Amino acid sequence: MAGLVPFNRRTPDLLSSTFDDFYNMLDDFFTDSWPFRRSLAADTFKIDVLEDDKNYYIAAELPGVEKEEVNVTIDEGRLQISVNREEKVEEEGKNYIHRERRHTSMQRNIFLADASDEGVVAKLENGVLNITVPKKEKPDKSVPIEIE
Known part of the structure; x- marks a missing residue:
């Protein structure tokens, strides 16, 4: 449920939370690719x-x-x-x-x-x-x- 992004035209920023960034950083650390390519935009x-x-x-x-x-x-x-x-x-x-x-x-x-x-x-x-x-x-x- 942490990946939910509600649509609200009054809220311009639909960025991920700091915890999402932390977990994505951990996933990226253990992958072979450089530079890291994970982001909320790529995951949904x-x-x-x-x-x-x-x-x-x-x-x-x-x-x-x-x-x-x-x-x-x-x-x-x-x-x-x-x-x-x-x-x-x-x-x-x-x-x-x-x-x-x-x-x-x-x-x-x-x-x-x-x-x-x-x-x-x-x-x-x-x-x-x-x-x-x-x-x-x-x-x-x-x-x-x-x-x-």
Whole structure:
């Protein structure tokens, strides 16, 4: 849960916490690559959020991810996109001395103030998850004022 980055258009800095940086530094220390390439931006997927009068449009870059590995939920305006991916390679007849697996779990939350929980459409195509979230109908509460 430490990797959650909430979307808030009023908060310009979406940087990681110091603890994330510390753990990333430890991971980088024990890798063979130089210079270190880890960052919060590289560990999560990128999203774009657009809106018009009736809908929110979210595009999430998920290259190489299958739709079975993606979970999208919405609850009271909080849209959650999560990816849980495990790399499995079955090879028989090999005598490995060292072998590593990759397990990826990423999650992004976006708060959409006037989003409707009904009628949300999500489609994964060519590594891009496109989500359309309708906005709630706002009743006209304007009161006519008589001019004297």
